[in-house]
Amino acid sequence: MPHTTAQLSERMLRHIALALLCSLNLLTPHAALATDAKASKYYEDALVRYEKKDLEGAIIQLKNALQIDKNMLPVQMLLGKALLQSGDVVAAEVAFNEALRLGVNRAEVVIPLGQAYMAQGKLVPLLQQQQFNPAGLPPAVQIQVLLLRAAANSDLGDTRNALKNIEEARAIDPKSASSWLAEVPIRIRALQFKEAAAAADRGMALAPDSAEAWYQKGSVQHSTGDLTGAVASYSKALSIDADRVDVRVARVGIYVDLGQKKEATSEVTQLVGLLPGEPRVAYLQALLAEQDNRPVDARTALKEVVNLIDPVPPDYLRYRPQLLMLNGLAHYGLNEREKAKQYLEAFQKVQGNSAATKILAQIYLSEPNIDRAIEVLETYLKAQPTDSQAMTMLGSALMVKGQNARATTLMKKALQTQDAPGLRTVLGMSLIRSGQSGSGISELESAYKKNPKQTGAATALLNMYLKAGQTAKAIAVAEDLVKQQPTNAEFFNLLGMARGQSRNYPAARTAFEQSLKLVSTYIPPSLNLARLDIATKAYDAATKRLNDVLKVDPRNAEAMAEMAIISERTGKLPEAQRWLEKAVDVSGPKEQRWNLALSDFHLRNANASAALDAAKSASAKGPEELSVLMAYAKAQLAVGDIAAAKNLLMTATKLADYDPAKQVQIAMLQLAANNLPGASYSLDKALSGQADFLPAQALMAEVDLRQGDQAKAEKRAREIIASQPKRAVGYSLLGDISMARGQKAAALDNYRKAHQLEPSTETLLRLSRAMGDQDGGKAAAQLAEQWTKTHPKDIISQKALADGYARSGNLPQARLAYERVLKLDPDDAEALNNLANILLLLNDSGAIKIAEQAVAKNPGNAGTIDTLGWILFKNGQPDRALQLLRDARLRQPGNPEIAYHLAAALAQAGRKAEAKAELESALRSGSSFDGADQAKTLLKSLN
Structure with a gap:
């Protein structure tokens, strides 16, 4: 069946890694839904x-x-x-x-x-x-x-x-x-x-x-x-x-x-x-006229040369030595020495030691000041040999950069010499910004403990707790701040943020509203109320709040970013991109958040090149920021530049120091780059920082298994079970190890134990996959059916069940299962696409409408466009089908099934040579695909 949902990860933590990457199999914007x-x-x-x-x-x-x-x-x-x-x-x-x-x-x-x-x-x-x-x-x-x-x-x-x-x-x-x-x-x-x-x-x-x-x-x-x-x-x-x-x-x-x-x-x-x-032809005319002693014609031809080349932008001519020389010679022939000098100087820089050097030397001799100008330039370049910016600004730029470095050094030394809560707060933030978040939080906790009224330490600590997901600690600090200062709007806003992170949305809304009662013009709680509206899909209310914010502050990048979220979730991808680009434009020279948000947006929508450009722009603002390095690495992975991603992640590992959560994230990216030693090194640092950090322990076992060291992986899994006997992760890992050894019965026992301890979608899917061939798949289907009955809103298991029906050929049940998925999430483009394929196989005329909805939700995905095109072709709409199939082919030229579909439409349209080329390409790939036999038959008919 074409374009069915991709199988979930074989390993729980790899699934987490892919979720973090959010870049490997997502969608591209802007496909045309309909063709005229x-x-x-x-x-x-x-x-x-x-x-x-x-x-x-x-x-x-x-x-x-x-x-x-x-x-x-x-x-x-x-x-x-x-x-x-x-x-x-x-x-x-x-x-x-x-x-x-x-x-x-x-x-x-x-x-x-x-x-x-x-x-x-x-x-x-x-x-x-x-x-x-x-x-x-x-x-x-x-x-x-x-x-x-x-x-x-x-x-x-x-x-x-x-x-x-x-x-x-x-x-x-x-x-x-x-x-x-x-x-x-x-x-x-x-x-x-x-x-x-x-x-x-x-x-x-x-x-x-x-x-x-x-x-x-x-x-x-x-x-x-x-x-x-x-x-x-x-x-x-x-x-x-x-x-x-x-x-x-x-x-x-x-x-x-x-x-x-x-x-x-x-x-x-x-x-x-x-x-x-063509200026070269005009210059040849001038030479011929000069040989024939026709000076007027020669001059006319030379004027044509300069009239053609002079308007050309300098950036173009700078790298075209032939045109530079040609125009210099033409201006010299017209006795226009100043202009000739400009072009010949440019030519000399690109290609020296030519005959044109003699003419340029003559021009220099007639201008007594030029040597001094050249000497000044040479002196300047010797003083700053590595500068790539405008030379007039080089000294100042380097001086300013030097002063900043010295100021930073002096600031750190000063903070380290005084043991006061205020200075410890600054020291803590300094450590955090350098990637040493664990040490930084310790300094903040020390400052807060010494003086609970040190609000700088409290607010910084609260924000770090929020970033680390330590919601209970964040709420405790926020409540303490509110008790200390019950008229402080900022503290109520922080309390709302902490409650919101714990998903207690009503309590969060109350705190934000109280903040606004205290200061009606305070923008942060308005933004946070809009975020609550977005979280509850109240998009109209959120849009109104954000528009109100932008009326007060037209350059508020936070509001623009939230508008981008609304636009993306409602399928308006170009509008979402414009909002993020506006946020980047209005942000300061060191603000990286919106560049990173833009990079993530492009990754989510499969525009890897644009994601990398956005990450580069963030890096230009601060190349040593951990978040920037990780975003940059994700983008490099998305474009396939594995070596560059590995280099970035090496630097990230150093900056993350012994922060276990950060090192686990880096390790996941290292796994995506297939850098097992790098992942192992990051996890070693994570466990050095916190030996019992469960995500690091589990992922290290995964790395051991992928490196072929099953004994070490088993040892780690059993250590996890010993320390966390009521958690599923240890048994899930043992199941994976048993599967790797071919011990299917043992794997089933471990997966069952994991599912009994912590029944979840993840443990269900592992167990279901292990049971896949029992009784022709009936046992796995029964397990999934039982789960979905008791967990009717579990969309992942519902989709897995639907996919299983589709693979086994049970089309009526697959249709019902996909329809249940769409009741839970009408915007699920993947489910829409798969349902459209099922309806096509069932000869249901509603397939076109469902396929159109899928394309509307995923307006740049080659698979959904191909599905719609193929359904239209099968339903007697060849013109529209052909255009859509051409579109899909351009988006995914290596997909043999799309090539076959396009070939079928081309053959029917009478474009047999083009159809033949597409079929040969599809079959030459060697990949199996639905319709391969029909493709071979069609190719024979065209030969």
């Missing part, structure tokens, strides 16, 4: 035009489609490709970013988007932005990304990293010619002509019939003065691919140098028609 038939027809017509290279017509039709529905993912992707090929790279970037926003799989867009960046000279962003990280991409795409990065590094003058990128690409596929051919221009730019020739030869050997190989060979010959050989190689390239205008431009340059006026004039005339507005 007319818009779909515009798209299909545009696709035909695009394939026939009618780019202008394709773009028009795609824009017509977007006028009807701007959220059509396939339309945005095809529009980006058409715009890129037509040369409108800025608009192409916009279209590709829209496709990303709508949830396109990164592998589908990273190359054309990277080409758009390259064409705009956005090289540093291309190297820095997470969306261009090769990690997590298919091997063939990784190669292309690495070669793009190599070109970008080369343009930046970083030959070492450019060649490193080449080697990384070559390691993925040593037999590919592309890495050798990409190496050639890098070597030429570095004046390494011998290495360039060797790379060209290797590329030629691997791809002798490649136009690119002949072009690169010609480039080496051109650069080393073998002009005749270069012309021959360029001509061979053009015989293979006559549309390579870059090759023609290079060849005509040689014709001009060789004085082959006839050939040069003929070629330039053709190029003017092919490349109107």
Whole structure:
């Protein structure tokens, strides 16, 4: 059955870990729920035009489609490709970013988007932005990304990293010619002509019939003065691919140098028609005019060059040495020395030791002040060699940074020299901020004990108790504060927070309302009342409270964040994102909370690249904050950069010191990174801080088991049972160990004991899974049925029961079970999606409506979009189905079942070649999927 609920974790604590990560299998925003038939027809017509290279017509039709529905993912992707090929790279970037926003799989867009960046000279962003990280991409795409990065590094003058990128690409596929051919221009730019020739030869050997190989060979010959050989190689390239205008431009340059006026004039005339507005062609015209002694025509051509290049943004030209030199020479030919100097200086920085250096030297000689300016700049760079900011601000920035460090050091020393409650409070907070929360809380407790009226220590301690989940202690401190100062609105607000954390919502509301009675303009209790409204799903009331707060304080980031929560829970994901982005915008330069909230939001909605960007922005505000490091690590895990996540978690482990709760969280992330030694180290520190900390003990047993040390895991499990004989966790662990040993009877006994001690959903699921094959699954089903009867609101067990019915083919019971789940939670998109599949198999016409609801709840999930598309296809709505299936395919290109569904729709639409390609891709994956046999049959019919 397609898209059924994923199985729960085999281990209780791994389930907890996945809950903490909240990033590994969630959803993406912005999918279009419905597709317009007319818009779909515009798209299909545009696709035909695009394939026939009618780019202008394709773009028009795609824009017509977007006028009807701007959220059509396939339309945005095809529009980006058409715009890129037509040369409108800025608009192409916009279209590709829209496709990303709508949830396109990164592998589908990273190359054309990277080409758009390259064409705009956005090289540093291309190297820095997470969306261009090769990690997590298919091997063939990784190669292309690495070669793009190599070109970008080369343009930046970083030959070492450019060649490193080449080697990384070559390691993925040593037999590919592309890495050798990409190496050639890098070597030429570095004046390494011998290495360039060797790379060209290797590329030629691997791809002798490649136009690119002949072009690169010609480039080496051109650069080393073998002009005749270069012309021959360029001509061979053009015989293979006559549309390579870059090759023609290079060849005509040689014709001009060789004085082959006839050939040069003929070629330039053709190029003017092919490349109107191309500065290289205009400069060639100027050279030809000068050779013909036509100074007016030469000047006109040079003016065309500068008129074309001068308006180009400096950020683009900075990394285009050919254009910099060309414009410098053109301005020099027009006797515009100041402008020539600007371009030639920029060229010199990127590519020195060229003929243009002589012209630049002449300009310097005519300007007696330039040497002094250069000396000043050099002196400045020597003084601050590692600065990457504006040079005029470097000294001040470094000085300010230095003063802060000294001030921090002096502050700590001063606090440690005086044994007073007030200073101990500051010392405690200092320890907490450095990640030593256990020691910090001890200092706060000491300060509070010495002087209970030391409200600074009390409030700080109360907040730490709340963060640590020690609700009873927090309530006790808050009640003490309220008794001391019964007219203090802040203390009543704190009491409300403590009561709210204990889920005593009526008592919490009373405390917040009392706080407002004392000070009606006090914003925190208003925010907390809104949070209570959100907790009880009173979203309208919460929205009204928050709007009232924003009227009083339009820059209140807390209110904005709560508005984001409401928007997300009501399915308005773009609005939720905007609220969080507003919160980030209005927050201070050191405030990280909203960057982290934005990162978590993107993780929940499967936008890993955006999550990483948000985590990076938080890190820029405070890279050594524990919460930032952990958020950063989660985002790195989500994008597949395991090595980076491990490094971050190593630092986090050091900062967390011996805080057991924090170390357990870090260990869970280490397990997600498959770093068992790292997890073990974190847990050792946790147990060193608190030897009886049960979560750390249990997780350490899990780590032992995963490392294959069953004896050590068993020893830990039995120690847990000895110290906690009435808890289920020890017996659950013994059950897991028995399962790992293949001792199923012992595993069942332990799971039964765990469920008897602490009947819960978790212990039920473990026992049920262990009983799975008894009596054909009847025993497990009976156990689940009994549990759901006595726990009718346990949605997890209800879903597990429904999934079990679905897997066993009991479709009527599965339908009833999913309907019970939806009565408990009508917004459960997964249950909606699974119910839609059940209804499709039952030939129930209500499948479409349920599938549409699933997409509305999960508006970017490839599985739900595919389900709706497939149901529509099966129900005779091919146009709408095709558009949705294309959308799903772009979001999850590696899913063979989606590829099969799309192929079926394409075949029916008469697009047999495209259908065949999708089927071959699906079957080539080797993965089993529902419909694999039908896919094979369909492929045979298309051959």
